[in-house]
Amino acid sequence: MLGKSELADDKLLNELAGEISREVAGRCLINESLARHTSFRIGGPAGLYVYPASVDAASSLVQLCRHRGLEFFTIGYGTNLLVSDDGFPGCVIDLADGCSRVVTFENGLETGAGVWLNEVVRIAAESGLAGLEKLAGIPGGVGGGMSMNCGAFGSAISDHLVDVDVMDADGTVSRLSKETVGFNYRKAPGLAGKTVLKARFNLPAAAPEDVLRVVDETVSERFRRNVMNLPSAGSVFKNPPGHFAAKLIESVGGKGMSVGGVEVSELHANFIINRRGGTAVDALELIRRIRRMVLQQYGVALELELRRVGSTDDPEID
Ligand SMILES: Cc1cc2nc3c(=O)[nH]c(=O)nc-3n(C[C@H](O)[C@H](O)[C@H](O)COP(=O)(O)OP(=O)(O)OC[C@H]3O[C@@H](n4cnc5c(N)ncnc54)[C@H](O)[C@@H]3O)c2cc1C
Structure with missing residues (x-):
């Protein structure tokens, strides 16, 4: 390399x-x-x-x-x-340019990986296709959503998935069924090392106005609970089995803690906000401090949900 x-x-x-x-x-x-x-x-x-x-x-x-x-x-x-x-x-x-098409069918749709997920949710709703509406408001694209198995309000992007087209690290393209990928909570093990190009969903028919109403309600609920309009990377940690990461962080006094330009949100303790031109060094130090506090008090080692890019040699976090 x-x-x-x-x-x-x-x-x-x-x-x-x-x-x-x-x-x-x-x-x-x-x-x-x-x-x-x-x-x-x-x-x-x-x-x-x-x-x-x-x-x-x-x-x-x-x-x-x-x-x-x-x-x-x-x-x-x-x-x-x-x-x-x-x-x-x-x-x-x-892939925002090269994998940007959405095609609807009577019982589902096919979407390029580079499409903004909310665009797919809207197209499905307007076409009278149900099943994606609880994902409304999750920022990001279809490929990122697949890789993270993103979800909210009891729903995950893989729920109605049929299969995905992927490219291997050598450029070979193939199709993987949902079962082969082995989706799990915020995990898509079968996609490791692969690039998602397209995804196909089977979606039951419903009245467009009903689906659109759930989309609107979901977005409102999301804005009430989450920090949607300040720079962040969403939830920093996964929820450990039997716990909510936000509750653990809040109960150890993490809310409002800051390092440099970043701070733990007062609204949702599992969000770190970049308030004043924070750096990755700031964010990592805050992540380390929160992790230590939760580990000391509850014996729970929080696992990162966000993905790190670039120099990531940090045994305490990775
Ligand atoms: C305000 C806010 C709220 C959020 N709320 C939620 C929520 O409710 N639920 C939830 O699950 N997430 C949430 N997130 C996190 C984030 O929106 C999701 O994880 C989203 O699915 C990431 O998509 P992305 O396109 O931005 O991926 P990126 O952040 O760009 O990438 C994430 C990972 O996916 C990989 N990836 C991206 N594209 C592809 C591809 N085509 N093929 C293979 N791998 C790929 C990247 O390499 C990386 O490892 C939130 C984030 C923010 C900022």
């Missing part, structure tokens, strides 16, 4: 960007700030940030990265990410 120091060399980055522009249909950015692509507004630059224009282009890009020893990962809308202040010394793949 090309290292951080090699990729700090603008000449090499320009050379790689030139090669990508020649061989991969799509847009390629150099030293793109990842703070611009994350809801936390934290993170240094990605060496290369590429929007492949199609599935074929995404496959060519992955092959090129492998050939050139360039580390890569697929980003969604960055709503569950904590990116290191050093950024990511490789290639970030964004």
Whole structure:
């Protein structure tokens, strides 16, 4: 793999960007700030940030990265990410351009991984297709949602899923059934190391006005309970079996605790808010402190729900 120091060399980055522009249909950015692509507004630059224009282009890009020893990962809308202040010394793949179609059927729909999940929820509701409405208001895309098995109010994105099209790390595309993926609470083990390209859902028919009403109610409830309009990465920790992470954090006095520019939300103790230009170093220190307090008082080791990108060598957290 090309290292951080090699990729700090603008000449090499320009050379790689030139090669990508020649061989991969799509847009390629150099030293793109990842703070611009994350809801936390934290993170240094990605060496290369590429929007492949199609599935074929995404496959060519992955092959090129492998050939050139360039580390890569697929980003969604960055709503569950904590990116290191050093950024990511490789290639970030964004499917917002290349996997952006939604097609509805009588009993379901097929959506590209790069589509904003709320757009899919709205299209389903307006088409009289039920089953996705409790996901309304979860920020992020379909691919990120699949990878996280996102969910809320007792519903998960995998509930009505039939199958997903995925690309392996060598660019090969295949179809995986929902059962093969083995979805679990905020986990999709069968998708590890793969890029989701498309997902198909079986959705029962319902009156559009009924589905839209539940969508509206769900969004209102979400805004009442969660911190939706300040920079954050959503829930920081998973709920440990038998507990709610937010309750544990609140009961050890975590609410309002701050480090540098970040602080634990007063509304929802499992959210860390980036109030004043916080950094990844600030966020990680606050995460460590909260974890220690909960571990000391309850003997529960909180596990991260958000995903870390970039230098992540931290045995206490990872
Ligand atoms: C205000 C707020 C509220 C939230 N509420 C909820 C909630 O109620 N429930 C919930 O579950 N989550 C919630 N989240 C977290 C987040 O919205 C979800 O996890 C979301 O599904 C992440 O999608 P994304 O596209 O932003 O993924 P990203 O954050 O970009 O990526 C998350 C992970 O998915 C991977 N990934 C992204 N795209 C693909 C792809 N195409 N193929 C394979 N892997 C991919 C990334 O590599 C990364 O590991 C909330 C976040 C915020 C900021």
